[in-house]
């Protein structure tokens with residue numbers, strides 16, 4: 001009888017020691033706070049125009065060099081050859097009030113009215129003319145300004 005109690009006691013101890021401790025709950029990381037969207041430029045509502053950018057070693061070209069669009073249209077500049085190219089609007093050769101509109105519409109600017117350098121073949125740089133005042137917008141490519149690489153967009 002005594003042995004039986006002893007065994008029962010050992011079993012009770014074993015059961016007690018074998019109890020698993022409750023796993024510590026790890027604090028789950030708080031979900032990332034939603035970032036507030038940056039103030040958006042007016043939405044483009046019109047047509048899309050395509051302009052190719054080329055440089056043959058002698059002359060840089062935006063093709064077509066001159067286009068006439070409507071406010072709300074979008075212009076896509078395509079990196080075709082002789083890159084890098086970029087799109088720079090001449091601050092003194094755009095309509096009054098246009099600088100603020102373009103600065104809001106141009107992504108990844110390196111300076112006011114100055115688009116990023118496009119180095120990849122077929123890279124596309126898109127500029128929305130939503131809310132753009134009517135008038136003539138002169139622009140050029142900074143690396144090739146000495147190679148006559150300039151263009152003109154007339155907003156009706």
Ligand SMILES: [Cu+2]
Nearest residue numbers: 084085141144
């Ligand atoms: Cu260029």
